[in-house]
């Protein structure tokens with residue numbers, strides 16, 4: 001209790017297996033470092049009192065997953081609404097709870113070297129984010145959009161923007177994942193740095209399309225993916241979110257018209273230097289949705305259909 005005014009505490013490089021319960025009394029704490037310990041769980045009753053926390057560093061521990069009863073907390077932490085830096089690099093996380101979206105002051109998040117195969121769409125509610133580090137995980141896609149039911153009026157879908165909502169985003173590190181492309185409108189971000197080596201991006205390799213009833217000259221590229229079941233599930237979830245997206249008044253990348261009964265998943269290739277004004281010679285694939293083959297078959301557009309082989 002003598003430490004009630006303590007603002008910064010570094011307990012890094014110890015052998016702690018648990019978060020010390022005494023921390024719960026340090027109400028003035030703004031920065032807490034617990035990196036390089038052996039912590040497996042962060043109990044909610046301990047860090048719950050830290051309403052003034054701005055920086056939380058749990059790098060290099062063994063935090064694996066959330067016990068179901070504390071789902072409403074973030075990693076067991078009733079996190080202060082003013083948390084700005086959350087770092088959990090090199091743990092064993094398999095998922096990030098949707099409640100992450102409550103951290104509206106979050107400016108930097110580092111989840112590098114975990115076991116994440118997906119991220120919640122609510123990530124895009126953290127509109128102060130400037131840096132997102134999720135390198136060396138198992139991500140197959142980035143979330144496409146955020147949407148939620150309005151409880152008072154179940155007939156209304158409240159749809160917020162996808163990644164484009166993160167207008168302050170400057171640094172994205174997704175290197176060493178399994179991404180096949182970037183989400184819709186990714187190229188409209190004003191990024192300064194993008195790290196994306198070591199993924200499974202689609203590459204441009206024109207091939208003849210199989211033509212059934214409809215006759216058209218497809219521009220098709222090949223996606224070489226040996227998909228595991230988990231990958232397929234993630235792919236399906238991604239498709240599902242696109243369907244919700246489409247049913248909610250978004251529009252065709254080409255004619256800007258609404259989607260009626262059908263849609264085409266396409267991709268376009270974005271030059272970081274030319275299109276995003278970045279200092280990089282990379283070209284990245286970004287998802288785009290077209291409303292119809294009519295649009296797709298018009299000449300001179302940059303969108304390619306995607307084939308899986």
Ligand SMILES: [Zn+2]
Pocket residue numbers: 252253254255256257290291292295
């Ligand atoms: Zn169209």
